[in-house]
Amino acid sequence: MKNKVSIIGAGMTGSTSAHWLAEKEIADIVLIDVVEGMPAGKALDLQEALPIVGKDVSIVGSNDYQATANSDIVVITAGLPRKPGMSRDDLLSANAEIVRKATQETIKYSPNAIFVILTNPLDVMAYLAMKVAGVEPHRVVGQAGVLDSARMRAFVSMELGVSVENIHCYVLGGHGDNMVPLTRTSNVAGVPLNEILPADRLAAIVERTRKGGGEIVGLLKTGSAYYAPAAAISQMVEAILKNKHLIVPAAAYLTGQYGLKDIFFGVPVQLGNQGVEKIVEYKLTGEEQAALEKSARGVVENIAKLKL
Numbered sequence: 001m002k003n004k005v006s007i008i009g010a011g012m013t014g015s016t017s018a019h020w021l022a023e024k025e026i027a028d029i030v031l032i033d034v035v036e037g038m039p040a041g042k043a044l045d046l047q048e049a050l051p052i053v054g055k056d057v058s059i060v061g062s063n064d065y066q067a068t069a070n071s072d073i074v075v076i077t078a079g080l081p082r083k084p085g086m087s088r089d090d091l092l093s094a095n096a097e098i099v100r101k102a103t104q105e106t107i108k109y110s111p112n113a114i115f116v117i118l119t120n121p122l123d124v125m126a127y128l129a130m131k132v133a134g135v136e137p138h139r140v141v142g143q144a145g146v147l148d149s150a151r152m153r154a155f156v157s158m159e160l161g162v163s164v165e166n167i168h169c170y171v172l173g174g175h176g177d178n179m180v181p182l183t184r185t186s187n188v189a190g191v192p193l194n195e196i197l198p199a200d201r202l203a204a205i206v207e208r209t210r211k212g213g214g215e216i217v218g219l220l221k222t223g224s225a226y227y228a229p230a231a232a233i234s235q236m237v238e239a240i241l242k243n244k245h246l247i248v249p250a251a252a253y254l255t256g257q258y259g260l261k262d263i264f265f266g267v268p269v270q271l272g273n274q275g276v277e278k279i280v281e282y283k284l285t286g287e288e289q290a291a292l293e294k295s296a297r298g299v300v301e302n303i304a305k306l307k308l
């Protein structure tokens with residue numbers, strides 16, 4: 001029997017996630033959106049591309065959540081994206097209603113699904129999804145760290161002219177401008193970044209990583225990034241479906257790790273077919289820990305605004 005992945009929100013990130021996932025040929029895919037006809041149209045277009053690339057999966061689109069029944073994974077991308085000048089936090093109240101509805105409808109039809117959340121503000125929406133679905137925390141994970149770390153990897157590769165495959169970066173913390181790109185743990189073929197790059201170049205890369213989403217919002221003028229966020233989703237979905245035990249930075253529910261609890265927050269997690277199998281705890285310097293705590297304060301404030 002094939003795996004089934006339902007993607008709620010068939011906009012830019014949702015449909016691009018379907019595209020990357022179809023290329024991996026690891027699951028049948030369902031796209032759901034509120035816009036009439038649109039998810040069916042995008043699904044059909046993608047389905048018609050598959051003979052060309054030689055992939056055999058089914059992709060259907062619908063406005064009816066019944067189509068999501070018995071999904072192994074539910075990906076939630078439904079919601080408003082940022083406009084220039086907006087922070088991710090500005091999206092909170094509108095997107096909370098959308099994510100609440102998407103979670104209620106999907107858990108009804110797929111009581112055993114693992115949830116991968118993308119909608120912003122990411123850490124808060126993952127917390128909301130866990131509460132609304134009423135599932136154990138390991139079954140909910142938020143995508144942010146794979147993307148933020150990929151941005152940092154891309155910038156390091158551009159700076160050094162080294163293959164992205166040799167570059168490992170770890171961006172922790174909340175998915176906002178206070179995220180914490182680690183410069184000691186991140187490395188090029190095992191050599192820490194802070195030993196390879198001059199301090200000013202490294203500081204510039206850290207800053208560009210923190211503002212990486214905003215850089216793209218500013219260039220696009222309408223909407224936010226979608227190729228890289230969707231590629232991140234597809235890597236996480238693959239890790240879960242294939243039970244890879246892959247360690248990636250992602251938003252997970254913390255119960256005291258890194259001195260934080262009752263919060264979804266970006267930390268290194270091990271992903272397998274149970275969702276979040278493990279949270280990896282790095283030994284941080286005082287400065288790194290303080291930066292994480294600063295980032296966490298913003299997430300805690302926003303979770304409080306949900307009044308759950």
Ligand SMILES: NC(=O)c1ccc[n+]([C@@H]2O[C@H](COP(=O)([O-])OP(=O)(O)OC[C@H]3O[C@@H](n4cnc5c(N)ncnc54)[C@H](O)[C@@H]3O)[C@@H](O)[C@H]2O)c1
Nearest residue numbers: 009011012013033034078079080081118119120122143229
């Ligand atoms: N966590 C991350 O790293 C990350 C990265 C990129 C985007 N995002 C976030 O993902 C979300 C989606 O971004 P996008 O670029 O795909 O936006 P988009 O506008 O292209 O797509 C969003 C889709 O959600 C649909 N939608 C709205 N309400 C819905 C509902 N109640 N049920 C089902 N579908 C509904 C819309 O019709 C639209 O098609 C935004 O909140 C954005 O900020 C997060």
